[in-house]
Amino acid sequence: MTEYNFAYLDEQTKRMIRRAILKGLAIPGYQVPFASREMPMPYGWGTGGVQVSAALLTPDDTFKVIDQGADDTTNAVSIRSFFERTAGVATTTATSEASVIQTRHRIPEDALTENQILVYQVPIPEPLRFLEPRESETRKMHSLEEYGLMHVKLYEDISRHGHIATSYAYPVKVEGRYVMDPSPIPKFDNPKLGNMAAIQLFGAGREQRIYALPPYTQVVSLDFEDHPFEASKADHPCGLCDATDSYLDEVIIDDQGGRMFVCSDTDYCTARQAAGHKGKDAA
Amino acid sequence: MEAQTLSGGFDNPAVQSSHAFRNIMEAMARPGQIHEIKGAEPPAPLSIAGGTVLLTLCDTETPVYLAGNADNDEVRAWLAFHTGAPLTGPSRAMFAIGDWKALMPLNAYRIGTSEYPDRSATLIVECAELAASGAKLRGPGIKSQAALSLPEIRAFQSNQALFPLGLDFIFTNGVRLAALPRSTEVA
Numbered sequence: 105m106t107e108y109n110f111a112y113l114d115e116q117t118k119r120m121i122r123r124a125i126l127k128g129l130a131i132p133g134y135q136v137p138f139a140s141r142e143m144p145m146p147y148g149w150g151t152g153g154v155q156v157s158a159a160l161l162t163p164d165d166t167f168k169v170i171d172q173g174a175d176d177t178t179n180a181v182s183i184r185s186f187f188e189r190t191a192g193v194a195t196t197t198a199t200s201e202a203s204v205i206q207t208r209h210r211i212p213e214d215a216l217t218e219n220q221i222l223v224y225q226v227p228i229p230e231p232l233r234f235l236e237p238r239e240s241e242t243r244k245m246h247s248l249e250e251y252g253l254m255h256v257k258l259y260e261d262i263s264r265h266g267h268i269a270t271s272y273a274y275p276v277k278v279e280g281r282y283v284m285d286p287s288p289i290p291k292f293d294n295p296k297l298g299n300m301a302a303i304q305l306f307g308a309g310r311e312q313r314i315y316a317l318p319p320y321t322q323v324v325s326l327d328f329e330d331h332p333f334e335a336s337k338a339d340h341p342c343g344l345c346d347a348t349d350s351y352l353d354e355v356i357i358d359d360q361g362g363r364m365f366v367c368s369d370t371d372y373c374t375a376r377q378a379a380g381h382k383g384k385d386a387a
Numbered sequence: 388m389e390a391q392t393l394s395g396g397f398d399n400p401a402v403q404s405s406h407a408f409r410n411i412m413e414a415m416a417r418p419g420q421i422h423e424i425k426g427a428e429p430p431a432p433l434s435i436a437g438g439t440v441l442l443t444l445c446d447t448e449t450p451v452y453l454a455g456n457a458d459n460d461e462v463r464a465w466l467a468f469h470t471g472a473p474l475t476g477p478s479r480a481m482f483a484i485g486d487w488k489a490l491m492p493l494n495a496y497r498i499g500t501s502e503y504p505d506r507s508a509t510l511i512v513e514c515a516e517l518a519a520s521g522a523k524l525r526g527p528g529i530k531s532q533a534a535l536s537l538p539e540i541r542a543f544q545s546n547q548a549l550f551p552l553g554l555d556f557i558f559t560n561g562v563r564l565a566a567l568p569r570s571t572e573v574a
């Protein structure tokens with residue numbers, strides 16, 4: 105007998121979140137307000153994602169949590185064990201074995217399938233927030249599709265830096281209608297957002313918003329004819345697994361300033377090394 | 388109180404509603420795809436799937452409209468006992484259930500506002516048949532094309548034309564359901 109409700113949240117709260125998820129799926133990219141609950145972890149720890157996961161997990165799920173691509177950070181480990189304890193779900197670090205993946209700041213390198221759900225932890229759901237602090241105004245801008253300022257801001261980047269400097273939380277337009285913040289994923293991940301086989305759900309706890317991308321939804325990164333969107337990536341392979349197609353983190357390896365570039369998706373990198381791929385920094 | 392009122396709910400609400408929700412969510416995310424849900428045994432004429440959707444999504448916060456012969460004493464008592472949902476007419480309903488004809492006219496329901504398009508009704512349409520054939524569906528959630536036996540076509544085209552406003556539909560038959568959000572193009 106557990107002292108918690110199944111998946112921690114009470115049934116009424118789960119129903120409220122479930123209704124918000126359904127409306128989010130019906131209106132792709134639109135931010136549905138919901139009454140966020142206190143969770144037994146600080147806001148910075150992805151309480152929005154945790155509440156979305158709590159509302160959709162069943163005891164049959166296999167759950168994976170990644171924090172900037174890694175399964176073993178304090179944040180990822182504690183969210184994983186939270187649902188092991190409260191929902192009795194199996195957990196995994198293997199992307200291909202997971203039915204539900206909660207993520208902070210990355211999309212796994214392996215293509216997701218129709219049998220998977222990706223839940224994003226979102227700090228700031230409103231892509232127009234830095235242009236307009238008032239919620240009443242940003243709501244109006246979305247309702248009128250008034251996205252000109254967003255383009256102006258990106259274009260200012262171009263005139264200042266010669267290219268669009270925004271490299272995280274790069275805004276996208278969903279099905280030609282809503283401009284959406286994909287959460288602080290690197291723009292390298294943006295092309296994976298569209299036409300994905302898996303359901304994508306976004307939860308912002310502090311800001312009390314849920315939004316969604318159904319499978320096979322059209323998602324376009326904002327850009328300009330003379331400056332098309334580019335999913336930048338480092339121009340060298342992973343130091344451990346030699347992958348040339350993955351997103352890399354720079355890691356300091358000694359106190360002499362030595363550094364190497366390794367896959368941020370640790371499951372992807374580990375699996376490649378296990379399959380015999382070896383980078384130049386591999387032991 | 389009738390025995391039927393007290394029975395016919397979930398034996399294990401947290402777990403049964405989690406399974407039911409997942410199937411409802413998959414259905415809404417993949418328009419036209421048929422899923423099975425069970426757990427509720429509602430009074431006639433409600434289907435098991437229709438009753439299970441109500442138990443999974445409705446409570447004291449969600450006004451429900453019982454349309455046509457779905458509105459009877461047994462259904463009222465059952466819904467009140469298991470969900471506490473207040474009964475209402477179409478104009479204030481967050482959920483409505485009944486057969487297609489009884490649910491008419493569609494312009495009686497809330498379609499949301501331009502700033503809050505989510506404040507719109509979800510209609511649970513009890514169907515005599517439900518098959519992945521008939522009307523052609525395209526849009527978010529659909530890889531290339533899907534098909535679903537809709538009660539008509541025109542109404543769903545008009546509804547889609549309202550996007551991002553509009554109604555969302557769940558079609559039920561026995562233990563099966565499929566969904567059609569406002570985003571789906573119907574031909």
Ligand SMILES: [Zn+2]
Nearest residue numbers: 342345367373
């Ligand atoms: Zn690697």
